[in-house]
Amino acid sequence: MSQQILSEAEYDAITQAAAQWCMRLHEADCSDAERLAFQQWHDADPLHAFEYQAMREIWEVADQLPPSAMSTPAPQPAPRRSWQRYGLAAAIALCALPLAAYSGWELGWLPSSYERFEAGDSLRSVTLADGSQVELNLGSALTYSNYKDQRRVTLNKGEAFFKVSHDSAHPFVVKAARGQVKVTGTQFNVWMYEDQVRVTLLQGSVLVNSNTAQPGEGFRLEPGMQARYQEGDYAPQISQTYSNDSSLAWRSGKLVLDNLSLTEALPLINRYLDSPVQLADSQTGNIRVGGIYNTREIKSLLTSLPKVLPVYLTRNRQGNPVINALPQSPPNS
Template structure:
């Protein structure tokens, strides 16, 4: 879905079926029988798969559109369930896509984007170009979506890490939403990392305004970093941060410079299928240093007992737990 104005020209019955399956498969009560029926529908006609992929793009976009109250500038709360809003937004996007005039009005009001791009990496890095001319380098295990609205360019970083080289446009701000905050620029080079509820922004060149839940923002200069977590009223500026370490992933390196395990685990866990856990706070205070290949972090985990006073165990869910080896009692 990457075009100047949202339009569609498809068979109505096929579109209805694709919309039905898209909604059902995203509901928690979708049954095994329904999934099997969906498989049969896909196999019945090659066009069904194409239509379903188009509907998935619309579905993904619906999640990123402004809520109705936001769209009309209403400041009060909107009491709607997540499922009800999702269905309404989804229906609205289909309606706007189907009617060029209504779609144009939505674009003019800033409610509907005219460009949509979605990128996802797993075990490899990727460099992509956005429709506005900006480039983004994606780290492993990263999910990113770009929407171009009339009044702003908007990126949503669901998880992972990305380095942005933003095409300058002073009248069309570039906003990266991650977690419960955002970074706003007009043209610059910066890095955004999101792991669980933690987001870190590192500025290389230009200027970036970082804000969190409380909407209080800090403007970063080159070499500065800010971090925020869910519930933070304002971001925290990081002092004495190592600029090079934060960007080492672009060369496939993970740099741990005399960090406690508590500090290092978020950086390590982003490369693992199942996160490492600490047995206790004492284990978390053990320090680790080194430079590692981001593709071989699993091997790093297996080697930790060889370089640190720890041993590994497994939790009930299969996660690896780091346990401190207690020092022998002092001789009297």
């Protein structure tokens, strides 16, 4: 944070600029020049960065409101949705501290508390405002909002293990990709990479919905069951886990590849990499890999693959590594 003493007017001007930049950057016609100007403004003062991050979090909450909360009674033609949301975000900013007393709480539109958690290059354990405990895997991030009718977590990226504080009147909902997991109190794991999601249940029961746009609350899991889904799935794929299941090995800092094809293994590997690894073709994807690896050293796993598998590495035009199968030798005549 900046150590300079600002007047109220100067501070308000920074807050207003942060709100305007947040609105503009979400517009489809925002130009490269404008994005460069924003970056220069953002980097000019730590207070600019702080206020912009706060406005982004307010924006995320506003974006979850129902359409009725975005409407206005004015008879004039309604402004564009982005301006409605900006006005709403500004209103939220003005009453961010007494949210619980705000009428939006009573209507179930606005949360009484909002928290954001992120894990970098080490595992992280956090306790949410409701007492639920969460373990975050490397490179994972989530937000928690407490609404009148539910506790809501959005898994923005990565993986998390939840021990949910029981409250049957206040369900706990985890949103991941296009689907969600709904519980009242239980222990479960949610892994996400791009639009792929895997839910593993340890205790209690959960309802898994692969697409919240579809009617119904989803499919119920019992302990020892797992659900997988990705974008476009009408329903999750349900399977039984076994005693040697390695889904939770990350909590000990391990990635276990149990004789998986490279097609199956790459999403698990790419979750830990800045630049995703790609496969040259389906033949390469059929090659199988196994072993136990340190999640903090996955980059070294990539370079070691040619030593243990019949593959070699290249890079595509974007600079991402590509795994290629070695040409098969022709049979002896």
